[in-house]
Amino acid sequence: EAEVAQSPRYKITEKSQAVAFWCDPISGHATLYWYRQILGQGPELLVQFQDESVVDDSQLPKDRFSAERLKGVDSTLKIQPAELGDSAMYLCASSLSERHEQYFGPGTRLTVT
Amino acid sequence: QKEVEQDPGPLSVPEGAIVSLNCTYSNSAFQYFMWYRQYSRKGPELLMYTYSSGNKEDGRFTAQVDKSSKYISLFIRDSQPSDSATYLCALGDDKIIFGKGTRLHILP
Numbered sequence: 004e005a006e007v008a009q010s011p012r013y014k015i016t017e018k019s020q021a022v023a024f025w026c027d028p029i030s031g032h033a034t035l036y037w038y039r040q041i042l043g044q045g046p047e048l049l050v051q052f053q054d055e056s057v058v059d060d061s062q063l064p065k066d067r068f069s070a071e072r073l074k075g076v077d078s079t080l081k082i083q084p085a086e087l088g089d090s091a092m093y094l095c096a097s098s099l100s101e102r103h104e105q106y107f108g109p110g111t112r113l114t115v116t
Numbered sequence: 117q118k119e120v121e122q123d124p125g126p127l128s129v130p131e132g133a134i135v136s137l138n139c140t141y142s143n144s145a146f147q148y149f150m151w152y153r154q155y156s157r158k159g160p161e162l163l164m165y166t167y168s169s170g171n172k173e174d175g176r177f178t179a180q181v182d183k184s185s186k187y188i189s190l191f192i193r194d195s196q197p198s199d200s201a202t203y204l205c206a207l208g209d210d211k212i213i214f215g216k217g218t219r220l221h222i223l224p
Contacts, residue, residue: 007159009159044216045214045216046160094160102148102208105162105212106162107152107162109158110158
């Protein structure tokens with residue numbers, strides 16, 4: 004069964020350091036999403052791609068966060084510099100297109116010390 | 117009023133019972149509705165997807181949507197200890213909004 008892949012699964016970093024997360028969506032899925040999930044909350048959208056183009060990044064803190072999906076397949080989310088408040092689960096999801104079911108990866112749990 | 121309201125629980129029920137999980141929403145523009153199951157420290161797993169009012173059944177799971185009341189439900193029949201998880205509702209139009217999730221404990 005096809006799955007969304009993410010790495011690393013866990014990351015511990017010191018504040019002010021740079022950190023990057025990688026996501027490989029289900030093959031053929033044109034839409035890719037990055038979410039942040041704080042413990043006890045639902046996922047909140049950070050950025051949405053349609054192929055290689057950003058569709059929605061209105062909730063992405065652009066002073067420190069960046070995301071790219073250069074070839075319209077896999078994607079990288081970067082934080083620089085990391086802050087204590089960035090500690091959370093970062094989830095990647097993909098779907099065939101907008102308004103289709105979203106399938107999530109296992110997530111990257113980030114701890115900033 | 118938040119767009120999506122979901123009781124965080126925890127909800128504890130005995131094994132074999134029928135579980136009812138619910139979300140209410142305020143935005144009548146939502147057109148499609150999903151339920152996810154999330155185990156601790158894992159990514160959400162899609163259980164049900166529907167875009168119309170009424171019931172949709174898949175095995176032990178039934179999703180119910182009442183657009184007139186802005187109310188959605190997930191029923192789990194013959195609940196098992198392995199169903200213990202957090203259940204998230206998700207509602208979409210141009211973007212998807214998630215509820216905060218309900219923690220469910222099935223007691224053996």
